[in-house]
Amino acid sequence: MIKKHKYILILGICVLLFQCKEDNNPNGDSIILPTNFEVLINVLDTTNGQIELRCNADLANFYSVSVESSNSNESKNSTAGIFEFDVNPVGKYQIKARAHSTESNFIQENLQLDFDQLREHEDFDKGYTSPQAYTGYKLIWNDEFEGIIVNEENWNFEKGFAQNNELQNYVKQNASVNNGYLDILGNGNGGTYTSARLNTNNHFSFQFGRIDVRAKIPISKGMWPAIWLLGDSYEQIGWPKCGEIDIMEYWGDPKATVHGTIHWFNENNGKRGDTGGSKTLDDQDELSSEFHVYSIVWDKNRIKWYVDNRQFLVKEISAADMSELREKFLIIINLAIGGDNPGDPDNTTIFPSHMYVDYVRVFQKE
Secondary structure, eight states: OOHHHHHHHHHSBOOOOOBOOOOBOTTSOBOOOOEEEEEEEEEEETTTTEEEEEEEEETOSEEEEEEEOSSOEEEEEESSOEEEEEOOOSSEEEEEEEEEEETTEEEEEEEEEEHHHHHHHHHHTOBOOOOSOOTTEEEEEEEOOOSSSOOTTTOEEOOBOOOTTOOEEEOGGGEEEETTEEEEEEEEETTEEEEOEEEOTTTOOBSSEEEEEEEEOOOSTTEEEEEEEEETTHHHHOTTTTOEEEEEEEOSSSTTEEEEEEEEEETTTTEEEEEEEEEEOSOTTHHHHSBEEEEEEEOSSEEEEEETTEEEEEEEOOSGGGGGGGSOEEEEEEEEESSTTTOOOOTTOOSSEEEEEEEEEEEEEO
16 A cells, blocks of 8 residues: 555544444344454546555455445445445545445444545655565565654654754654654744754664665755764764764755765774765755655665665775774654754745655665
8 A cells, every 4th residue: 555545544534433223133143243444445546536445344244335426426345345446536535334244234434535635645745766675675674654643662852952053953843744754844933943853763773784765855045854874882982983874965055966975983093984975866846846765775895875766876884994884773864954064044944844754664685
């Protein structure tokens, strides 16, 4: 089930679970109603109005579905719980899905499918989408942001904490989950700036593999969105000795350029090591108007950076003095405001600004 279908279920459904009268059967036994009823809507074609519904419940003998609009009404029964309908893809449809023990004994879910709302979502969701699987790799961790709040079993909220001469104060309330996306809000009011920064410390870290993050980022002056990895050992030995891998940073100039970088501590000269590169897209508005997938493929010898599965950078990390880049790392996603790289906001900066993340997926070789 792809994200646009989840959007319908999250926003478009008002679930009403009830039972019809509980008649006795001819033998005088009480009717046992179905339980654990689930309904999945797949919109197969928004242009031609092809929809599929899949119903599943414990103790159900059969299912029925009706699809109604202001000028049409179609009903079907199925023992398998799989239904297909061809409807006029305009406006709203009311859907009644029932799991039956008998014809007159059932539980029901009432759903609403809004094609106009779906098209708005599809326009918002446009952009590149990465594969859900890769040959020779297995998915070991992911967050698809499917719920209604940030999953705190996956993420920590950082508080306060500005560095690099940034201006923002990180607050929990500036990170939310809406319509299947993580929404990080960057706001400014009278010289006071707030945003959010999330990390997976003590929840998840990994060593080597591939990470894909699908995101849409703000490009106003002073915005500094970042998707990056920080060494697990940062609390014990500090930065840069723990190592840092920047999957994507946007610094604001030129408009369509994103950066990939690594930072480490060079034991040979006692100084910080830094190296990286950048990728410039054709359209300067594309970063904020469409989703892109920012990725690295990382092993003990090198790191490769990708935008929409197109490699733009590779760095060797096998040197003895880069050993911290071969350890376990945690994930960080944040939207900084101002600071050394993008400079401070000015009168052209748009507030509020939003950084949207569709999913984070981590794969390792099988």
